[in-house]
Amino acid sequence: MLYQPEKILVTGGAGFIGANFVHFWLQNYPESRVVVLDALTYAGNRANLLSVEGQENFRFVHGDIRDYDLVLSLLRDEQIDTLVHFAAESHVDRSIHGPDEFIDTNVIGTHVLLKAAKAVWLEDPLAPRPHRFHHVSTDEVYGTLQPNEQPFTETNQYAPNSPYAASKASSDHLVRAYHETYGLQVTTSNCSNNYGPYQFPEKLIPLIIGNILDGRPLPIYGDGLQIRDWLYVDDHNRGIDLVIRQGKVGETYNIGGNNEWTNIAIVKLICNLLDEKFAGNEAMKKRFPQAPQVSGGKGEGLITHVKDRLGHDRRYAINAAKITTELGYSPMESFETGIRKTLDWYLDNEGWWRAVMDGSYRQWVELNYSQGH
Ligand code: NAD
Ligand code: TYD
Numbered sequence: 487m488l489y490q491p492e493k494i495l496v497t498g499g500a501g502f503i504g505a506n507f508v509h510f511w512l513q514n515y516p517e518s519r520v521v522v523l524d525a526l527t528y529a530g531n532r533a534n535l536l537s538v539e540g541q542e543n544f545r546f547v548h549g550d551i552r553d554y555d556l557v558l559s560l561l562r563d564e565q566i567d568t569l570v571h572f573a574a575e576s577h578v579d580r581s582i583h584g585p586d587e588f589i590d591t592n593v594i595g596t597h598v599l600l601k602a603a604k605a606v607w608l609e610d611p612l613a614p615r616p617h618r619f620h621h622v623s624t625d626e627v628y629g630t631l632q633p634n635e636q637p638f639t640e641t642n643q644y645a646p647n648s649p650y651a652a653s654k655a656s657s658d659h660l661v662r663a664y665h666e667t668y669g670l671q672v673t674t675s676n677c678s679n680n681y682g683p684y685q686f687p688e689k690l691i692p693l694i695i696g697n698i699l700d701g702r703p704l705p706i707y708g709d710g711l712q713i714r715d716w717l718y719v720d721d722h723n724r725g726i727d728l729v730i731r732q733g734k735v736g737e738t739y740n741i742g743g744n745n746e747w748t749n750i751a752i753v754k755l756i757c758n759l760l761d762e763k764f765a766g767n768e769a770m771k772k773r774f775p776q777a778p779q780v781s782g783g784k785g786e787g788l789i790t791h792v793k794d795r796l797g798h799d800r801r802y803a804i805n806a807a808k809i810t811t812e813l814g815y816s817p818m819e820s821f822e823t824g825i826r827k828t829l830d831w832y833l834d835n836e837g838w839w840r841a842v843m844d845g846s847y848r849q850w851v852e853l854n855y856s857q858g859h
Contacts (some may be wrong), residue, residue: 487730489618491568493519495560497551497599498573500524502685503622503719505534507570510723512538519543521564523557525550529576531842534684551595557602562610568618568730569603571596574657577688578626578650582796585649593660596621600664608668619660620730621674625715625740626651628676632801637715637803640676640738641782647797656737665736673729674738678804681824682719683831687839690714690749691825692758695832695841698785701776704757707825710750713801717743718824721817728813742804743817750789759783759829773836 494511498504499522520538524530525547538544544699545564551573573595574590575581589662600619604757605615628638629645643658647654664670679689706745726742733739747755764770764779771780778787809815819827832839 489516489616489833491518491618491730493564493566494521494568494570495564496520496522497564497569497571498524498530498797500526500530500532500534500546501572501576502529502534502689503680503722504572505531505684506682506719507572507723507726508535508538510546510720510727511602512541514727514842516543516590519545519564520546521545521547521560523547523549523551523560523564524573527575529686530690531684533838533841548805552590552598554598554602557599561602563607566606567616568620569599569824570620570622570726570730571599572625573624574622574654575650577686578648579688579795580590581650581653585653588649589656590651592650596657597660600660600670604668604670608670617671618730618735619661619664619670619672620726621658621672622726623658623661623738623755625649625672625676625678625787625802626799626806627655627658628802631801631803633658633713633801635801636738637742637805638676639805640740640808647799651799662736662738671735673733673735675726675729675741675809676804677722677725677737677741678743678802680719680722681719682828683835684838685719687843690752691756691828692832692839694753695760695829696843698757698760698788699774699777701834702787702788703777703790704753704785704813705790705792706753707792707798710753710791711748712798713746713748713803714752715803716745716747716752716821716824717741717817718821721819721824724818725809725815728809728815734812736823739809739813740804741808741809741815742806744806745817745821746801746803749796749822753789754836755825756788756829759826760785763829763833778851 701751
């Protein structure tokens with residue numbers, strides 16, 4: 487049966503996937519209302535939502551998902567029927583150096599949202615019915631795969647290896663428990679690695695783009711033969727949309743691109759694409775004078791193998807058969823087109839990535855990566 491959200495609370499809507507989701511949703515469902523709740527951590531940026539700020543059907547609330555009273559009043563005052571939960575600490579390396587924030591936000595924060603949703607949607611007679619709580623999770627909860635193992639299905643046992651993955655696994659279990667115990671109408675999606683516009687440049691793809699343009703080393707953890715399954719961010723959001731509107735309550739759906747790459751192959755691909763862009767392009771050489779291509783070099787010359795990540799998962803791969811057969815999902819973007827779009831976006835939005843990289847991100851890198859990496 488089709489469920490059509492009318493008033494949505496998007497947590498983490500100023501982050502990478504959340505901001506893309508807000509754009510996607512308001513373009514496709516302009517008649518609905520979207521309220522974003524975001525704490526604007528280092529990864530959240532209000533500028534990501536500039537194109538929708540000022541629209542009547544959009545509201546931004548600067549606040550924390552761990553603030554029960556705030557979440558409760560937002561759900562009540564805005565008559566929210568659908569909560570789409572993106573807010574999280576999301577970077578594995580940060581979780582290795584400082585797990586506490588991951589437990590606080592990803593576990594406690596998710597629980598606060600569930601408690602508030604239960605209070606408003608299940609215990610308040612004036613609450614909108616029906617309702618939906620969609621939880622955005624990751625394939626990292628399933629742990630790591632050997633080269634010959636089959637991609638993750640929804641029935642794989644959870645085996646998280648990093649504090650980030652463990653915190654997400656824990657939040658997935660809480661979401662499930664609120665459905666099984668109280669009857670909260672939940673859905674969960676577990677997605678593979680995303681890439682695209684607005685991704686904070688601590689994650690592999692935007693980090694590599696920025697480092698090539700500025701002539702900095704390209705850090706490859708270990709041998710670089712770890713494998714990830716990459717999906718363009720809009721294809722993730724189209725999957726979430728399908729799950730919210732057509733998915734079965736209480737179910738989880740894997741979302742993936744059937745697109746496995748080793749890290750080193752991705753880095754070399756980005757190097758080659760940028761080499762092509764620099765070739766004979768004097769304006770680009772002027773804009774990025776530190777890039778190796780300016781002095782006749784190549785991006786690949788910057789590749790630097792560094793110490794491996796602790797507990798580094800060797801391979802993730804998603805089996806998306808359930809969402810494909812049950813909900814008719816398939817990605818629209820090929821990797822070839824998606825990576826070119828992404829590259830162009832970072833070239834066109836140099837001001838954005840330079841601004842978000844100022845300040846806390848640089849300090850954090852210096853603090854944690856001065857030795858080892
Ligand atoms: P991100 O780090 O870019 O954004 C997270 C957002 O959450 C930021 O805007 C931040 O300010 C906000 N936030 C953090 N703590 C908060 C708090 N306590 N209260 C309110 N807001 C808070 O993350 P992302 O890459 O956009 O990931 C979004 C979600 O998708 C996460 O739940 C992540 O686990 C999941 N996911 C990400 C990927 C990926 O490849 N990036 C893949 C699968 C699933
Ligand atoms: P990342 O983008 O952090 O996503 P995740 O850890 O959630 O998969 O990293 C993607 C892969 O790239 C992962 O195997 C770690 C590796 N990596 C590097 O080799 N060098 C880097 O500088 C970064 C950030 C990641």
